[in-house]
Amino acid sequence: xxxxxxxxxxxxxxxxxxxxxxxxxxxxxxxxxxxxxxxxxxxxxxxxxxxxxxxxxxxxxxxxxxxxxxxxxxxxxxxxxxxxxxxxxxxxxxxxxxxxxxxxxxxxxxxxxxxxxxxxxxxxxxxxxxxxxxxxxxxxxxxxxxxxxxxxxxxxxxxxxxxxxxxxxxxxxxxxxxxxxxxxxxxxxxxxxxxxxxxxxxxxxxxxxxxxxxxxxxxxxxxxxxxxxxxxxxxxxxxxxxx
Amino acid sequence: xxxxxxxxxxxxxxxxxxxxxxxxxxxxxxxxxxxxxxxxxxxxxxxxxxxxxxxxxxxxxxxxxxxxxxxxxxxxxxxxxxxxxxxxxxxxxxxxxxxxxxxxxxxxxxxxxxxxxxxxxxxxxxxxxxxxxxxxxxxxxxxxxxxxxxxxxxxxxxxxxxxxxxxxxxxxxxxxxxxxxxxxxxxxxxxxxxxxxxxxxxxxxxxxxxxxxxxxxxxxxxxxxxxxxxxxxxxxxxxxxxxxxxxxxxxxxxxxxxxxxxxxxxxxxxxxxxxxxxxxxxxxxxxxxxxxxxxxxxxxxxxxxxx
Numbered sequence: 001x002x003x004x005x006x007x008x009x010x011x012x013x014x015x016x017x018x019x020x021x022x023x024x025x026x027x028x029x030x031x032x033x034x035x036x037x038x039x040x041x042x043x044x045x046x047x048x049x050x051x052x053x054x055x056x057x058x059x060x061x062x063x064x065x066x067x068x069x070x071x072x073x074x075x076x077x078x079x080x081x082x083x084x085x086x087x088x089x090x091x092x093x094x095x096x097x098x099x100x101x102x103x104x105x106x107x108x109x110x111x112x113x114x115x116x117x118x119x120x121x122x123x124x125x126x127x128x129x130x131x132x133x134x135x136x137x138x139x140x141x142x143x144x145x146x147x148x149x150x151x152x153x154x155x156x157x158x159x160x161x162x163x164x165x166x167x168x169x170x171x172x173x174x175x176x177x178x179x180x181x182x183x184x185x186x187x188x189x190x191x192x193x194x195x196x197x198x199x200x201x202x203x204x205x206x207x208x209x210x211x212x213x214x215x216x217x218x219x220x221x222x223x224x225x226x227x228x229x230x231x232x233x234x235x236x237x238x239x240x241x242x243x
Numbered sequence: 244x245x246x247x248x249x250x251x252x253x254x255x256x257x258x259x260x261x262x263x264x265x266x267x268x269x270x271x272x273x274x275x276x277x278x279x280x281x282x283x284x285x286x287x288x289x290x291x292x293x294x295x296x297x298x299x300x301x302x303x304x305x306x307x308x309x310x311x312x313x314x315x316x317x318x319x320x321x322x323x324x325x326x327x328x329x330x331x332x333x334x335x336x337x338x339x340x341x342x343x344x345x346x347x348x349x350x351x352x353x354x355x356x357x358x359x360x361x362x363x364x365x366x367x368x369x370x371x372x373x374x375x376x377x378x379x380x381x382x383x384x385x386x387x388x389x390x391x392x393x394x395x396x397x398x399x400x401x402x403x404x405x406x407x408x409x410x411x412x413x414x415x416x417x418x419x420x421x422x423x424x425x426x427x428x429x430x431x432x433x434x435x436x437x438x439x440x441x442x443x444x445x446x447x448x449x450x451x452x453x454x455x456x457x458x459x460x461x462x463x464x465x466x467x468x469x470x471x472x473x474x475x476x477x478x479x480x481x482x483x484x485x486x487x488x489x490x491x492x493x494x495x496x497x498x499x500x501x502x503x504x505x506x507x508x509x510x511x512x513x514x515x516x517x518x519x520x521x522x523x524x525x526x527x528x529x530x531x532x533x534x535x536x537x538x539x540x541x542x543x544x545x546x547x548x549x550x
Contacts, residue, residue, distance in 0.1 A: 094437050
């Protein structure tokens, strides 16, 4: 896939395959093309050239809602939640949209079967004590958790987390990611994580795609990627100490 | 909704004892209230229409033309036809309007309402600027000889239809599609990424709004006994609907009707007390309301009961 915005090439001939169940880290400096990559896969943007294949099917022309229905879900760098709704209301509407269609969407949303599912999500993501709080009152971390929990509704087959720890303090990042990855464990989904923190990448992913200037400059294990000279130069910065 | 059903029953019973002028005010208020309820359905999704008179006027003129040209006189048949005509028109225009938001959505609706206004004004068959009269309708095949009885029957039918509309909108607001109004208002991207089309959701709300607007206009025209472009299609008519919408707020399905009745009384007494400055009184009332009850008239009472 390639993507240009006027004269700017945001993605240049990206060619990636991801196997089911992989946990892939996507790293790169700001403006390297990571979010554009995710946006193209999830239908938020259309590639200028190339296509996205999901289980052999070309999903490039599909809008985000249809890609979501196929089982590809994402969270956002800036959490996209319903600010005026409470935490449980955010999840309830997410669960209902996934479970219901057609005339079922006209039924009362507070159905016992849906509430059972959302209670499980609240527990799994550690949001139960915030269930009655409006989303705009949540801390950054809780809002991120809510965003990810909404993305997990319906057991997606591919889950893309766009900078899940951005805005979270360094001290809390590991605890946060441990909770997220623990909650995702039962999803058995393919997970792609865009992340700047290499310590997070080393701990939680099995494969790294390093981006620079719209291209993938390295596709390797975290340990190999951290030793790759082009990754050190373009992503980590010269002088980065590798553990 | 239980207390609303009781209130509706009480209103119907009271109608038998109300003086003619007050019954007329109630018919005008509830007719307008139906149209405003339609606007509230959109407002809850963050969409404001400056062309509420489009469907209000379409419903009114549908009744008038069906009576004049097709010889239909039964009230139920007329309002159902008016609702269908407005609903189908709203459904068709919805394919275009669902793509717009904010000021563009507001102005596109205004534009369509003014197109209809222009067509009515320039067309002799539609009565031009004067409009034309409508006979009082019959009810289930019965022509009520006394105009007062016919007005009362119209009022009873209007209260029943208004309650049904409130019940529907209330139930709708409790559904997933109804909840999507808040979702769309807060974050359209998230709605799409949950797997539902924002445009489709808006289209449904727009069609509901059109049906309610048409119903309101139909009742108003039968109550008034005439249709004319200035009071039913002009941008001023749209402005009045918007005024009542803000007066009532979006919190309760009963608010449009309460606010519409308040508006009718306010306008009547303002005209009587200050015929040269009644618009000033209306405007000042709106300013005061925005200051002291920005979420609508009924919130004054809910605040008092909490205190």
